[in-house]
Amino acid sequence: MTAPALEVAGLTVSYRRAGEWAAVVSGVSLAIDAGEAYGLVGESGSGKTTLALSVMRYLPRNGRIDAGAIRVDGRDLARMGERDLRRWRGTRLAMVYQDPASALNPALQIGDQIAEVYRFHRGAARGEALRSASDALQRVRMPDADAVLRRYPHQLSGGQQQRVVIAMALAANPRLLILDEPTTGLDVTIEAEVLDLIAALRREIDSAILLISHNLGLVARMCDRIGVMYAGEIVEEGRAHEMFKAPRHPYTMGLLRCLPRFGATKQDTLLEPIPGTLPFPGDRIAGCVFHPRCVLARDRCRRDAPELLAVEPGRRSRCHFSEEVATMPHQVPAVSPRSGPAPHERLLEVTGLRKTFRGPGQGTVAVRDVSLEVMRGETLGLVGESGSGKTTLARCLVGLTEPDGGELTFAGKHAPWRGRDRGPALLQMMQMVFQNPDTTLNPSWTVRGILGRAVRVFLGLRGRAQSRRVAELASGVRLEPRYLDLRAGQLSGGLRQRAAIARALAGKPALAVCDEPVTALDVSVQAAILELLLELQATEGVAYILISHDLAVVRYLADRIGVMYLAQLVEIGEAAAVFAGPQHPYTEALLAAVPVFDTETAPPPIRLAGPIPSLAHPPSGCRFHTRCPRKLGAICEQQEPPWLDAGEGHLIRCHIPPEDLRNLQVKNGHSGNGHAGDRPNPPPSPRADAVTSGGPGSPP
Amino acid sequence: MFLAGAIVVCFWVLAAVEWRVIAPYDPFAVDPAHPLAPPGWSHWVGTDDLGRDVLSRVLAGAAPVLVVAPTATILSLAGGTTLGLVAGYHRGLVDDLLMRVVDAVMSLPAIIPATLVLALVGRSSTNVLLAIAVLFAPLVARTVRSAVLAERDREYVDAARLRGDGSLYIMFFEILPNVASPVIVEGTVRVGYAVFTAGTLSFLQLGIQPPSPDWGLTVAVERAFVQIAPWTVLAPAIALATLVVGINLAADGLRRTLAE
Structure with missing residues (x-):
């Protein structure tokens, strides 16, 4: 066996924030052979993208490599000069980013962009380079490749754009191809198409592949070996199929237990969020970095930092008690919030809803003739790809967008579409939880101010009664009182989403429309929010319309589903x-x-x-x-x-x-x-056969 | 740079407030015996055609401009912010009308409409102040509007609508706090321009009248002697320039701080 295509040894990378250098990647070692695909998973902030950027030597100005070596073909990139580096990148390294639209130059034709690679790195003449570009597109199975050469990026779909980016990355026959969340911004069906392509290309090229993703199911499908990152360290590494079947690190186990497995439902499974939050870069944690969140933690974990050691052939784990992971105790749920079958009382009925957005020509029909009903206390899941009209439908229901036609009946009474005509009682009964935790709360207000306003408007409470209800709401969504006086910007995404849910439920609504409520959240946070939604449904009797592109999430939460x-x-x-x-x-x-x-x-x-x-x-x-x-x-x-x-x-x-x-x-x-066809009741085993996860980058 | 700007601005503010204490001479005291005396030990920056001490007059001259410029700016911020909020939040016809008016005002150099207005309503410092406020309001409105456009479709605004909050509440309590930093930056930049415009208008003798030591006015009155006694013109001109540069430096520093 020759030397691996990529070898990272003891790599430590820091970022400077507010004058302080804080390690984001610490002491990471890994090796990828030619032709091998290595997956790197972890939640946001775990350092996986930083690791990829360091390998490319593309760190931003405020980042530096403190220690370690990055060897590609035996040369250490960490100590390479700028000029050598440029040549090395062009011929031996290639990276595909998350957003294909911003990786392509919108002012250049596709053909010229791909040809550039051949002209600069191979010194090819223009005509020859264009021919090579055409070949490159055929290699990524671009239908109608020669026509695509003359198009501009905006004339291609997201999936086609990503194909072009991959074609460019492969143009120089790189020794190492880095794919950073290559399908995160794409719809499921397009994602599948791109993944198939990558899988097929793996059989044709002998590049080493480093695939970074937050999606465990995706990495498991695409990669030979997987490394799990937590707080800048690799905590477990092993062969893809073995590792997720029998994790040897509590964090890997925690990740698996908090994912809604494909086909799992609220009736048969309980999601177990990992307690606590990811430490900030620069936080010094004595002993094992994971111990504050670990159920297995004991004195030794608080004292000694474990090494990444081989625990079985082909498996390394950074845990003192890796043999106990398989029998890791389950967390006991706070309450057992399993609503039974919903009572059959109709809460909302929509018939013939239509909405056209004005534009060139006849305009764009965003919702066409949709009729549906929601029962009291049930969850209706809505799925579909971006542009399917899910969000427009939701906004019409709550009165933020006025449809062109259709009838709305709420709680047995005819209701107007326009929010302004609805009156306070109806507004109070129908609320919405939004997708983006960054904009859902007014950044200038404190959480107390936001909840207080909702309580005052909906329930007419002031003074002490208002503070009492605010405290009640906060404890209902498990938001500690110390967060109440912080502004939205000082909270993490998960905490913001909790506050947003509390705001929506402030007036005890009968229906809450949740538009991708967990899409922008990490899996462990996502589990907590999903369980919270269920619990509130059991205690408050609220009905949900749950919009999501993540089928596992919808399957888990929904009683009925609309596609x-x-x-x-x-x-x-x-x-x-x-x-x-x-x-x-x-x-x-x-x-x-x-x-x-x-x-x-x-x-x-x-x-x-x-x-x-x-x-x-x-x-x-x-x-x-x-x-x-x-x-x-x-x-x-x-x-x-x-x-x-x-x-x-x-x-x-x-x-x-x-x-x-x-x-x-x-x-x-x-x-x-x-998943469910021949097995109506999948066993509530913590290790079902299918794992999937959703994540950021959902349809707008 | 921010510090340098702030020091210059503070110096002129101090002069404007305390010129009676700092100035070596009474800026209005005429001394027929020493007209147009060159800079020297007794008069550091010389005297003007009536024998008045130039240094004292320059120090005292900070007062009128530092009253007119900030007041006019505050008025234009108030008016412009309201216009910008309304236009940006409501869009549609309101927005189109307001922004076309803004375009019309901005298509002329500020000095032309100002001259016209002052010729119509009469010359006085109050009118200069109002004219500047009216001229600058559309510029502020445009900045605020673009900031509001970025905020109005955010989800917290939708959440307020779902509470049934009125548009006035949403504009002033939900959106305004989040567009405050561009408004503040715009305000500081505008003060610099207001100083400049006020100087120009008094140079054209449309505002404050002699014997005020106002810089623009002094330059206008003394420019006949620029050949034989350049200090009479240069001193107030340099004073005006340092104040404008100082304000801009400070504004720049403030913008960078707010952007972080």
Whole structure:
């Protein structure tokens, strides 16, 4: 065996903040062989991107490498001069960033951008370079590659843009390819497409790959070996499939226990958030860095920092008690908040909701003829890719956007659409939890001010009664009193989202619309928020409309699920029924696109062809026909499909009768994607067979 | 740099307040025996055509401009912020109308409409102050509006709407605190321009009248002697320049601090 393609030894990197140097990566060592894919996972702030940037020597001005070596092909990059480095980067290293749109120059044609790589690093002439660019695009399976060469980045979809970026990265045949969250900003079906491409390319190139992601399922699927990072250290390292089956570090175990596994539901599983928060860079923690959050911690952990030692062949763990991880005690939930089946009293009913945004031509139809109902105390999940109209629908319901038509009935009474016409009682009953923790709270106000205002407006409470209710709300969302007098900007994302939930629930609403409430949060925080939402539902009896692109989250929380595609609802029904099938072909593809844990036994996935059509020019007939793998023929292009009943209120908008759909899906082994179809009650084991996670970068 | 600017500004503020104490002579005392005396031991910066001490007059001259400029700026901030909030929050027709008016005002050099207005309403320091306030308000409005546009679609504003809060409450209690830092920066920059504009208007003798030691006015009155007694013109001109540069340096430093 020759030397590894990348070898990092004892790397320590610091950032300067407010005049102080604080270590962000400390003493990381890892090696990746040629042709091997190494995954790096961890929550935000764990130092994984910093590690990647150091390997590229792309650290920002306020960052420096304190110690360690980064060897590529035997040369130490950490000590290389600027000129050598430039040549080295161009020919031996390549990096693909999270956002393909900002990695491409919007003013240059795709062909010229790719050709540049060949011209500068290979000294190719223009014509030759363009030919190579065309080859490079074919290598990343870009349909219609020669036409794409003459397009500009904005004329391509997100998935195509990422293909171009990957093509450019591969152009110089790098020894090491770094992929930093390569699919995080993309929709699930597009993500699946890009991941398939990377998987296929791995068989063709012998580059070493360093893949960074917060998504455990994705890393497990794509990589040979995985390193888990926490607070700048690698805490566990091992072969992908073994490690997640039997973690040997409490943090890895904690991550797995706080993820909603694919197919897990609130009835059968409890998510266990990791207590505490990630330390700030520069915080000195005596002993093991993880001990303040670890259930296994004892005196030795507080005293001695553990080394990253081999615990079994091919596995290293930084834990004194790694043999106890498998039997790590479960956390006891504060309360057991498992709501039973919701009472069948209708809370909200919408019929024929339409919303068109004015624009060039006929405008953009964002929501087309949507009808749905929400029962008291239940959770309706809404899923769909970006641009499917989920958020517009939510904003129409709460009165922030005025639709063009449709009827709204709330608690048995006809209700106006316009927020201004709704009156205080109705406003109070319907509230919203927003997606972005950074903007959901007014940064100039304290949490106490924000909650106090809501309490005063909704409940008319002042003075002491107001403070009492504020304290009650804060304790309800587990927000410690000391946070009440901080401004929003001083809180972490998870704490802000707690405050936002408290604000939404201040007036005891009957319905809270939650628009991607956990998308921007780390998995451990996400688990805490999801459990909090469940608990509040049990205590307050509030109904939720939960919008999310993360199917595992929706499956976990929702009683019923609606699937949206291009402004229309295409399927709605009981969550179990929707996951078990028969499914609308789009739902089927969505489920198949989620990166799941054991790909070896999973059936060959369904992939959607072609880009998501523009809302301004939706396809005729069935809107899904352009990408549908089960398209029947002309009927799909010409006629809008009817709503067909698959039993017990499970409705599917497709020309294929539900029975045929079921047969097709069972035959292909896709029913419920092997998660719920043949097993109506997946065992509540802490180690189910599928792991997935959601994360930042959701549809707007 | 911020410190240098602040020191210069503080010096002139001190002069404006305490010129009676600091000034070596009475700036209004005429001395027919020594007209246009060059700088020397008894008069450090010489005397003007009426034998008045130039240094004393320059020190005292800080007072009128340092009353007019900040007051005018505060008025323009108040008016401009309100306009900007309304335009930015409501968008639509209100926004279009307001911003086209702003465009119209901004298409002319400030001095032209100011001259017109002052010719119509009469010359006085109060009118200069009001004219500057009116001219600067649209500029402030534009800055505030763009800051409001960035804030108005944030989720905390939606949350306020979901509470049923009125647009006045949302504009002044939810949005205004978050656009305060651009408003403050704009304000400090505007003070510099206001000093400059006030100087120009008094140079054109549209504002304060003789025998005031106002810098712009002094330059206008004494410019006949610029060949034989340049100090009479140079001293107030340099004073004006240092004040404007000082304010801009301080404003720059403030902007950097707020941006962090």
